[in-house]
Amino acid sequence: MQSGKAQADQWVLEYEPTDRKSPDSLMGWSGSSDMHQQIKLTFDSCDEAQAYADRAGIDADVTLPTPTKKIYRNYADRFAVDRVR
Numbered sequence: 001m002q003s004g005k006a007q008a009d010q011w012v013l014e015y016e017p018t019d020r021k022s023p024d025s026l027m028g029w030s031g032s033s034d035m036h037q038q039i040k041l042t043f044d045s046c047d048e049a050q051a052y053a054d055r056a057g058i059d060a061d062v063t064l065p066t067p068t069k070k071i072y073r074n075y076a077d078r079f080a081v082d083r084v085r
Contacts, residue, residue, distance in 0.1 A: 011049040013041040013060070 015036035023030050043049040046062060053060035072078050 008065075009044075011043045011046050013043065013049050013053065013058075015039060015058075 017032070017034055017037050019032040019034040021030040021032045041049075041052070043052065050060060050062070052058075
């Protein structure tokens, strides 16, 4: 499987879970009464996300994405003259 990079430049605001999940006795699914877990808000910049959290009174922790590793398409790219190390 490959991970795509579509919408990788967007910032996502997710709520921390307040209730723990419990299994449903009939179906066996897990769920909780916390509806905030279903909400994901996307923003174009970190500043927009932080401003929304401030206006809504949400305590926000910014988690920076991990840098991606360069993927070489073929063997010759590993030894290219213009390779950035």
